[in-house]
Amino acid sequence: MAAARLAMIALALLFIGLGIRAGEQGIVFDKAVRVCLECIGVG
Amino acid sequence: MKKRNFRPLIQTLAALATNANLGGFFTGKIYQGGAKYACVPGLNCYSCPGAVGACPIGSLQAVLGARKHWFSFYVFGILIFFGMLLGRAVCGFLCLFGFIQELLYKIPLPKLKVPEKVDRPLRWLKYAVLIALVLLLPMFATNQFGVGAPYFCKFLCPAGTLEGGIPMVLANGSLRAGLGAQFWWKIGVLVLVVLSSVVIYRPFCKYLCPLGAFYSFFNKLSLLRMDVDREKCVGCGKCGRVCGMNVRVLEDINSPECIRCGACRRACPTKAISVRFGLTEAPRRAGAKKVQQSADIDR
Numbered sequence: 001m002a003a004a005r006l007a008m009i010a011l012a013l014l015f016i017g018l019g020i021r022a023g024e025q026g027i028v029f030d031k032a033v034r035v036c037l038e039c040i041g042v043g
Numbered sequence: 044m045k046k047r048n049f050r051p052l053i054q055t056l057a058a059l060a061t062n063a064n065l066g067g068f069f070t071g072k073i074y075q076g077g078a079k080y081a082c083v084p085g086l087n088c089y090s091c092p093g094a095v096g097a098c099p100i101g102s103l104q105a106v107l108g109a110r111k112h113w114f115s116f117y118v119f120g121i122l123i124f125f126g127m128l129l130g131r132a133v134c135g136f137l138c139l140f141g142f143i144q145e146l147l148y149k150i151p152l153p154k155l156k157v158p159e160k161v162d163r164p165l166r167w168l169k170y171a172v173l174i175a176l177v178l179l180l181p182m183f184a185t186n187q188f189g190v191g192a193p194y195f196c197k198f199l200c201p202a203g204t205l206e207g208g209i210p211m212v213l214a215n216g217s218l219r220a221g222l223g224a225q226f227w228w229k230i231g232v233l234v235l236v237v238l239s240s241v242v243i244y245r246p247f248c249k250y251l252c253p254l255g256a257f258y259s260f261f262n263k264l265s266l267l268r269m270d271v272d273r274e275k276c277v278g279c280g281k282c283g284r285v286c287g288m289n290v291r292v293l294e295d296i297n298s299p300e301c302i303r304c305g306a307c308r309r310a311c312p313t314k315a316i317s318v319r320f321g322l323t324e325a326p327r328r329a330g331a332k333k334v335q336q337s338a339d340i341d342r
Binding site for chain 1: 073074075077079080081082088089090094096097098101102105106109112115116117118119120121123124127128192193196197200203204207208211212218221222223225226228229230261264265266322323324
Protein backbone atom coordinates (compact mmCIF):
# COMPACT_ATOMS: atom_id res chain seq x y z
CA MET A 1 0.00 0.00 0.00
CA ALA A 2 2.86 2.38 0.75
CA ALA A 3 4.09 2.02 -2.82
CA ALA A 4 0.59 2.67 -4.17
CA ARG A 5 0.31 5.79 -2.04
CA LEU A 6 3.67 7.08 -3.23
CA ALA A 7 2.74 6.30 -6.83
CA MET A 8 -0.52 8.22 -6.53
CA ILE A 9 1.20 11.26 -5.02
CA ALA A 10 3.80 11.11 -7.79
CA LEU A 11 1.01 10.85 -10.35
CA ALA A 12 -0.70 13.91 -8.85
CA LEU A 13 2.52 15.92 -9.08
CA LEU A 14 3.11 14.69 -12.63
CA PHE A 15 -0.42 15.76 -13.59
CA ILE A 16 0.10 19.20 -12.06
CA GLY A 17 3.35 19.55 -14.01
CA LEU A 18 1.73 18.42 -17.27
CA GLY A 19 -1.15 20.81 -16.69
CA ILE A 20 1.17 23.74 -16.10
CA ARG A 21 3.12 22.82 -19.22
CA ALA A 22 -0.13 22.87 -21.21
CA GLY A 23 -1.08 26.25 -19.75
CA GLU A 24 -4.17 25.03 -17.92
CA GLN A 25 -3.39 27.21 -14.92
CA GLY A 26 -3.99 30.20 -17.17
CA ILE A 27 -7.55 29.05 -17.89
CA VAL A 28 -8.14 28.56 -14.17
CA PHE A 29 -6.77 32.04 -13.44
CA ASP A 30 -8.76 33.72 -16.20
CA LYS A 31 -11.96 32.12 -14.95
CA ALA A 32 -11.22 32.87 -11.29
CA VAL A 33 -10.39 36.57 -11.61
CA ARG A 34 -13.56 37.46 -13.52
CA VAL A 35 -17.00 37.32 -11.99
CA CYS A 36 -18.42 34.01 -13.15
CA LEU A 37 -21.97 34.95 -14.02
CA GLU A 38 -23.07 31.32 -14.33
CA CYS A 39 -21.67 30.56 -10.87
CA ILE A 40 -23.58 33.34 -9.19
CA GLY A 41 -26.73 32.59 -11.16
CA VAL A 42 -26.89 35.62 -13.42
CA GLY A 43 -25.43 34.31 -16.67
CA MET B 44 -10.57 13.27 30.44
CA LYS B 45 -12.70 14.64 27.61
CA LYS B 46 -10.84 15.02 24.34
CA ARG B 47 -10.73 18.60 23.09
CA ASN B 48 -12.19 19.28 19.68
CA PHE B 49 -10.06 21.69 17.67
CA ARG B 50 -12.02 21.14 14.47
CA PRO B 51 -14.27 24.25 14.67
CA LEU B 52 -11.16 26.38 15.16
CA ILE B 53 -9.45 24.78 12.15
CA GLN B 54 -12.63 25.20 10.08
CA THR B 55 -12.82 28.89 11.04
CA LEU B 56 -9.16 29.49 10.23
CA ALA B 57 -9.51 27.65 6.90
CA ALA B 58 -12.59 29.71 6.01
CA LEU B 59 -10.74 32.93 6.80
CA ALA B 60 -7.58 31.86 4.98
CA THR B 61 -9.42 30.98 1.78
CA ASN B 62 -11.60 34.10 1.99
CA ALA B 63 -9.08 36.63 3.20
CA ASN B 64 -10.12 39.36 0.76
CA LEU B 65 -12.68 40.68 3.23
CA GLY B 66 -12.75 44.15 1.69
CA GLY B 67 -14.30 42.61 -1.42
CA PHE B 68 -17.58 42.12 0.44
CA PHE B 69 -17.90 45.90 0.72
CA THR B 70 -16.60 46.91 -2.69
CA GLY B 71 -18.30 44.08 -4.62
CA LYS B 72 -15.03 43.36 -6.43
CA ILE B 73 -13.38 39.97 -6.48
CA TYR B 74 -9.70 39.31 -5.75
CA GLN B 75 -7.55 39.21 -8.88
CA GLY B 76 -4.13 38.31 -7.49
CA GLY B 77 -1.82 35.45 -8.43
CA ALA B 78 -3.16 33.10 -5.74
CA LYS B 79 -6.08 32.46 -8.06
CA TYR B 80 -3.84 30.32 -10.23
CA ALA B 81 -4.17 27.71 -7.47
CA CYS B 82 -7.23 25.74 -6.44
CA VAL B 83 -8.30 25.64 -2.82
CA PRO B 84 -9.10 22.17 -1.43
CA GLY B 85 -12.76 22.79 -0.56
CA LEU B 86 -15.87 24.00 -2.36
CA ASN B 87 -15.35 27.77 -2.29
CA CYS B 88 -16.76 29.85 -5.14
CA TYR B 89 -14.11 31.92 -6.90
CA SER B 90 -16.69 34.60 -7.50
CA CYS B 91 -17.04 35.06 -3.76
CA PRO B 92 -15.72 38.58 -3.09
CA GLY B 93 -13.55 37.18 -0.30
CA ALA B 94 -12.08 34.22 -2.20
CA VAL B 95 -8.33 34.30 -2.72
CA GLY B 96 -8.11 30.97 -4.57
CA ALA B 97 -9.96 29.11 -7.30
CA CYS B 98 -12.76 26.63 -6.67
CA PRO B 99 -11.54 23.21 -7.87
CA ILE B 100 -14.96 22.17 -9.22
CA GLY B 101 -15.44 25.46 -11.07
CA SER B 102 -11.88 25.22 -12.40
CA LEU B 103 -12.38 21.65 -13.57
CA GLN B 104 -15.46 22.64 -15.55
CA ALA B 105 -13.68 25.70 -16.94
CA VAL B 106 -10.76 23.66 -18.31
CA LEU B 107 -12.93 20.79 -19.58
CA GLY B 108 -15.29 23.27 -21.18
CA ALA B 109 -12.47 25.11 -22.94
CA ARG B 110 -11.95 24.12 -26.54
CA LYS B 111 -8.27 23.27 -26.35
CA HIS B 112 -8.32 20.73 -23.50
CA TRP B 113 -10.01 17.34 -23.39
CA PHE B 114 -8.73 16.61 -19.89
CA SER B 115 -7.55 18.79 -17.02
CA PHE B 116 -4.22 17.44 -15.81
CA TYR B 117 -3.74 20.51 -13.64
CA VAL B 118 -7.00 20.39 -11.68
CA PHE B 119 -7.10 16.59 -11.48
CA GLY B 120 -3.51 16.67 -10.24
CA ILE B 121 -4.40 19.13 -7.49
CA LEU B 122 -7.50 17.14 -6.52
CA ILE B 123 -5.62 13.84 -6.43
CA PHE B 124 -2.89 15.48 -4.35
CA PHE B 125 -5.35 16.80 -1.75
CA GLY B 126 -7.26 13.51 -1.87
CA MET B 127 -4.11 11.47 -1.30
CA LEU B 128 -3.01 13.61 1.62
CA LEU B 129 -6.31 14.03 3.43
CA GLY B 130 -9.15 12.16 1.73
CA ARG B 131 -12.47 13.58 2.89
CA ALA B 132 -10.82 15.30 5.83
CA VAL B 133 -10.95 18.19 3.37
CA CYS B 134 -14.76 18.10 3.80
CA GLY B 135 -14.51 17.84 7.56
CA PHE B 136 -11.88 20.49 8.17
CA LEU B 137 -11.24 22.73 5.16
CA CYS B 138 -14.49 23.16 3.22
CA LEU B 139 -16.33 26.41 3.93
CA PHE B 140 -19.66 25.14 2.66
CA GLY B 141 -19.39 22.02 4.82
CA PHE B 142 -18.67 24.26 7.81
CA ILE B 143 -21.72 26.41 7.03
CA GLN B 144 -23.93 23.31 6.95
CA GLU B 145 -22.55 22.21 10.31
CA LEU B 146 -23.31 25.59 11.83
CA LEU B 147 -26.87 25.38 10.51
CA TYR B 148 -27.24 21.93 12.06
CA LYS B 149 -26.40 23.44 15.46
CA ILE B 150 -29.66 25.41 15.39
CA PRO B 151 -31.66 23.79 18.19
CA LEU B 152 -34.57 22.33 16.24
CA PRO B 153 -35.72 18.71 16.00
CA LYS B 154 -33.39 16.65 13.79
CA LEU B 155 -34.38 14.23 11.07
CA LYS B 156 -32.76 10.83 10.70
CA VAL B 157 -33.09 9.82 7.06
CA PRO B 158 -34.12 6.12 6.94
CA GLU B 159 -31.29 3.94 5.72
CA LYS B 160 -33.24 2.63 2.74
CA VAL B 161 -33.59 6.22 1.52
CA ASP B 162 -30.21 7.45 2.69
CA ARG B 163 -28.04 4.77 1.08
CA PRO B 164 -29.33 5.13 -2.51
CA LEU B 165 -29.31 8.93 -2.24
CA ARG B 166 -25.57 8.83 -1.47
CA TRP B 167 -24.97 7.76 -5.06
CA LEU B 168 -26.47 10.99 -6.35
CA LYS B 169 -23.26 12.93 -5.74
CA TYR B 170 -21.37 10.59 -8.10
CA ALA B 171 -24.00 11.21 -10.78
CA VAL B 172 -23.60 14.97 -10.23
CA LEU B 173 -19.82 14.62 -10.59
CA ILE B 174 -20.02 12.57 -13.76
CA ALA B 175 -22.89 14.39 -15.47
CA LEU B 176 -22.75 18.04 -14.43
CA VAL B 177 -19.02 18.46 -13.74
CA LEU B 178 -17.39 16.15 -16.30
CA LEU B 179 -19.60 15.12 -19.21
CA LEU B 180 -21.86 18.12 -19.86
CA PRO B 181 -19.07 20.76 -19.88
CA MET B 182 -17.10 18.51 -22.25
CA PHE B 183 -19.83 17.55 -24.69
CA ALA B 184 -22.75 19.99 -24.36
CA THR B 185 -20.92 22.89 -25.98
CA ASN B 186 -22.05 26.03 -27.78
CA GLN B 187 -21.33 26.98 -31.41
CA PHE B 188 -17.78 27.98 -30.42
CA GLY B 189 -17.08 24.61 -28.84
CA VAL B 190 -17.15 26.00 -25.30
CA GLY B 191 -19.01 24.14 -22.54
CA ALA B 192 -20.77 25.89 -19.66
CA PRO B 193 -20.05 25.09 -16.00
CA TYR B 194 -23.31 23.18 -15.59
CA PHE B 195 -22.86 22.33 -11.93
CA CYS B 196 -22.20 25.98 -11.06
CA LYS B 197 -24.95 27.18 -13.31
CA PHE B 198 -27.78 24.99 -12.11
CA LEU B 199 -26.92 23.41 -8.79
CA CYS B 200 -24.07 24.83 -6.72
CA PRO B 201 -25.56 26.45 -3.59
CA ALA B 202 -22.09 27.52 -2.45
CA GLY B 203 -21.81 29.75 -5.51
CA THR B 204 -25.15 31.37 -4.74
CA LEU B 205 -24.38 31.89 -1.06
CA GLU B 206 -20.73 32.92 -1.29
CA GLY B 207 -20.72 34.59 -4.69
CA GLY B 208 -24.23 35.31 -5.92
CA ILE B 209 -25.83 37.00 -2.94
CA PRO B 210 -22.85 39.21 -1.92
CA MET B 211 -22.12 40.22 -5.50
CA VAL B 212 -25.74 40.99 -6.30
CA LEU B 213 -26.10 43.02 -3.10
CA ALA B 214 -22.98 45.03 -3.88
CA ASN B 215 -23.52 45.57 -7.62
CA GLY B 216 -26.51 47.37 -9.06
CA SER B 217 -25.64 46.26 -12.58
CA LEU B 218 -25.84 42.59 -11.54
CA ARG B 219 -29.16 43.20 -9.81
CA ALA B 220 -30.53 44.49 -13.09
CA GLY B 221 -29.64 41.22 -14.80
CA LEU B 222 -31.40 38.85 -12.38
CA GLY B 223 -33.65 36.28 -13.99
CA ALA B 224 -35.11 32.82 -13.65
CA GLN B 225 -31.71 31.18 -13.29
CA PHE B 226 -30.85 33.25 -10.22
CA TRP B 227 -34.15 32.48 -8.55
CA TRP B 228 -33.77 28.78 -9.38
CA LYS B 229 -30.39 28.84 -7.65
CA ILE B 230 -31.83 30.73 -4.69
CA GLY B 231 -34.47 27.99 -4.47
CA VAL B 232 -31.76 25.30 -4.41
CA LEU B 233 -29.88 27.24 -1.74
CA VAL B 234 -32.98 27.66 0.42
CA LEU B 235 -33.67 23.93 0.14
CA VAL B 236 -30.09 23.07 1.16
CA VAL B 237 -30.08 25.59 4.02
CA LEU B 238 -33.42 24.38 5.41
CA SER B 239 -32.47 20.73 5.11
CA SER B 240 -29.11 21.46 6.77
CA VAL B 241 -30.94 22.60 9.89
CA VAL B 242 -32.55 19.18 10.33
CA ILE B 243 -30.13 16.82 8.52
CA TYR B 244 -26.38 16.71 9.14
CA ARG B 245 -24.54 18.00 6.01
CA PRO B 246 -27.16 16.98 3.43
CA PHE B 247 -25.31 18.60 0.54
CA CYS B 248 -22.08 16.75 1.43
CA LYS B 249 -23.92 13.45 1.77
CA TYR B 250 -26.06 13.57 -1.34
CA LEU B 251 -24.95 16.17 -3.87
CA CYS B 252 -21.39 17.43 -3.52
CA PRO B 253 -19.20 16.38 -6.49
CA LEU B 254 -16.05 17.37 -4.63
CA GLY B 255 -16.92 15.08 -1.74
CA ALA B 256 -17.64 12.38 -4.31
CA PHE B 257 -14.19 12.82 -5.82
CA TYR B 258 -12.34 12.82 -2.49
CA SER B 259 -14.32 9.78 -1.33
CA PHE B 260 -12.34 7.64 -3.79
CA PHE B 261 -9.21 8.39 -1.74
CA ASN B 262 -10.49 7.74 1.78
CA LYS B 263 -9.01 4.26 2.03
CA LEU B 264 -5.74 5.22 0.39
CA SER B 265 -5.01 8.70 1.75
CA LEU B 266 -2.11 9.33 4.08
CA LEU B 267 -4.55 10.53 6.74
CA ARG B 268 -6.67 7.59 7.87
CA MET B 269 -8.64 6.40 10.87
CA ASP B 270 -7.91 3.16 12.63
CA VAL B 271 -9.68 0.95 15.19
CA ASP B 272 -7.57 -0.90 17.73
CA ARG B 273 -9.39 -4.20 17.91
CA GLU B 274 -7.83 -5.10 21.24
CA LYS B 275 -9.13 -1.98 22.93
CA CYS B 276 -12.60 -2.01 21.36
CA VAL B 277 -15.28 -3.18 23.79
CA GLY B 278 -18.07 -3.12 21.21
CA CYS B 279 -20.23 -0.52 22.95
CA GLY B 280 -21.32 0.94 19.58
CA LYS B 281 -21.05 4.58 20.74
CA CYS B 282 -18.87 5.45 17.74
CA GLY B 283 -21.56 4.45 15.27
CA ARG B 284 -24.28 6.30 17.14
CA VAL B 285 -22.44 9.65 17.18
CA CYS B 286 -21.41 9.56 13.51
CA GLY B 287 -23.24 12.32 11.65
CA MET B 288 -22.33 10.79 8.30
CA ASN B 289 -23.87 7.45 9.34
CA VAL B 290 -20.66 5.52 8.79
CA ARG B 291 -20.59 1.94 10.05
CA VAL B 292 -17.49 2.79 12.02
CA LEU B 293 -16.41 -0.65 13.12
CA GLU B 294 -17.03 -2.30 9.78
CA ASP B 295 -15.52 0.35 7.57
CA ILE B 296 -13.93 3.20 9.45
CA ASN B 297 -12.35 4.61 6.29
CA SER B 298 -15.65 4.48 4.44
CA PRO B 299 -16.02 6.82 1.45
CA GLU B 300 -18.55 8.73 3.57
CA CYS B 301 -16.21 9.44 6.50
CA ILE B 302 -15.22 13.10 6.69
CA ARG B 303 -12.71 12.43 9.50
CA CYS B 304 -14.58 14.70 11.88
CA GLY B 305 -13.33 12.63 14.81
CA ALA B 306 -16.70 12.37 16.62
CA CYS B 307 -16.23 8.59 16.88
CA ARG B 308 -12.77 9.04 18.31
CA ARG B 309 -13.96 11.46 20.94
CA ALA B 310 -16.91 9.23 21.86
CA CYS B 311 -14.85 6.06 22.26
CA PRO B 312 -14.57 5.24 25.97
CA THR B 313 -11.50 3.04 25.51
CA LYS B 314 -9.56 5.22 23.04
CA ALA B 315 -9.69 2.44 20.48
CA ILE B 316 -10.03 4.83 17.56
CA SER B 317 -7.02 6.75 16.36
CA VAL B 318 -5.96 8.96 13.49
CA ARG B 319 -2.94 8.03 11.48
CA PHE B 320 -0.91 9.98 8.94
CA GLY B 321 1.65 8.03 6.95
CA LEU B 322 2.42 5.71 4.09
CA THR B 323 2.16 2.45 5.99
CA GLU B 324 -0.80 0.66 7.60
CA ALA B 325 -1.25 0.36 11.35
CA PRO B 326 -0.04 -3.02 12.63
CA ARG B 327 -2.96 -5.51 12.77
CA ARG B 328 -3.83 -7.06 16.08
CA ALA B 329 -6.08 -9.90 17.18
CA GLY B 330 -9.66 -9.37 18.33
CA ALA B 331 -11.62 -9.43 15.11
CA LYS B 332 -14.40 -11.39 16.78
CA LYS B 333 -14.98 -8.67 19.33
CA VAL B 334 -15.15 -6.04 16.59
CA GLN B 335 -17.64 -8.12 14.61
CA GLN B 336 -19.95 -8.15 17.62
CA SER B 337 -19.58 -4.39 17.83
CA ALA B 338 -20.43 -4.02 14.20
CA ASP B 339 -23.66 -5.89 14.81
CA ILE B 340 -24.57 -3.50 17.62
CA ASP B 341 -23.64 -0.60 15.36
CA ARG B 342 -26.16 -1.64 12.75
